[in-house]
Amino acid sequence: AQKITQTQPGMFVQExxxxxxxxxxxxxxxxxxxxxxxQPSSGEMIFLIYQGSxxxxxxxxxxYSLNFQKARKSANLVISASQLGDSAMYFCAMSVAFMNRDDxxxxxxxxxxxxxx
Amino acid sequence: NAGVxxxxxxxxxKTGQSMTLLCAQDMxxxxxYWYRQDPGMGLRxxxxxxxxxxTAKGEVPDGYNVSRLKKQNFLLGLESAAPSQTSVYFxxxxxxxxxxxxGYTFGSGTRLTVV
Numbered sequence: 001a002q003k004i005t006q007t008q009p010g011m012f013v014q015e016x017x018x019x020x021x022x023x024x025x026x027x028x029x030x031x032x033x034x035x036x037x038x039q040p041s042s043g044e045m046i047f048l049i050y051q052g053s054x055x056x057x058x059x060x061x062x063x064y065s066l067n068f069q070k071a072r073k074s075a076n077l078v079i080s081a082s083q084l085g086d087s088a089m090y091f092c093a094m095s096v097a098f099m100n101r102d103d104x105x106x107x108x109x110x111x112x113x114x115x116x117x
Numbered sequence: 118n119a120g121v122x123x124x125x126x127x128x129x130x131k132t133g134q135s136m137t138l139l140c141a142q143d144m145x146x147x148x149x150y151w152y153r154q155d156p157g158m159g160l161r162x163x164x165x166x167x168x169x170x171x172t173a174k175g176e177v178p179d180g181y182n183v184s185r186l187k188k189q190n191f192l193l194g195l196e197s198a199a200p201s202q203t204s205v206y207f208x209x210x211x212x213x214x215x216x217x218x219x220g221y222t223f224g225s226g227t228r229l230t231v232v
Contacts, residue, residue: 006159037223044223045207045209047222091159103211104165104175105221106176
């Protein structure tokens with residue numbers, strides 16, 4: 001069965017430090033997509049970054065990068081030079097039946113990140 | 118530039134009452150999804166639709182029904198609300214079959230309380 005696991009319920013990090021949020025996934029499909037979303041206290045879901053299972057290089061979007069280790073089935077989010085505005089809940093998600101008729105995404109339980117001044 | 122719009126944003130229901138949540142998207146997306154978010158549980162898929170006139174069950178479909186009569190609208194119904202359905206509900210849409218570099222687009226959520 002497909003599953004996303006985020007083992008860090010909460011993290012506290014000093015401002016300007018780099019942060020790594022852990023995510024492991026389980027799927028038997030060869031084709032899948034991995035996503036990270038940010039949910040600030042206002043509640044909206046903000047798309048951060050995407051990685052396809054066949055992508056050779058790790059995805060990067062500004063201060064966000066996705067450390068994709070396919071053999072280990074991990075897709076950790078790295079935030080460089082953290083800012084106070086990065087304080088939020090972060091969700092790892094996976095698209096199953098990717099780009100097929102039954103495409104849908106499933107989510108992990110999230111990691112609440114607190115950036116300390 | 119509306120994207121995905123959910124109505125209402127807040128609602129309080131009494132146990133046993135019924136209601137319909139509306140999700141509307143203006144991006145001509147084929148796929149639409151309903152999720153519920155509960156503390157410590159992440160987002161769980163309730164129902165989804167891969168096109169107009171089609172619906173399918175997700176992880177937690179019991180107690181909910183859906184309809185997709187028009188491509189741009191996806192309705193989530195609660196026939197007889199229960200306190201266990203107190204949650205924040207999110208709708209999302211996507212145009213799959215293409216690389217989803219932009220991710221799936223989410224609405225702003227509906228906070229439902231059943232008393």
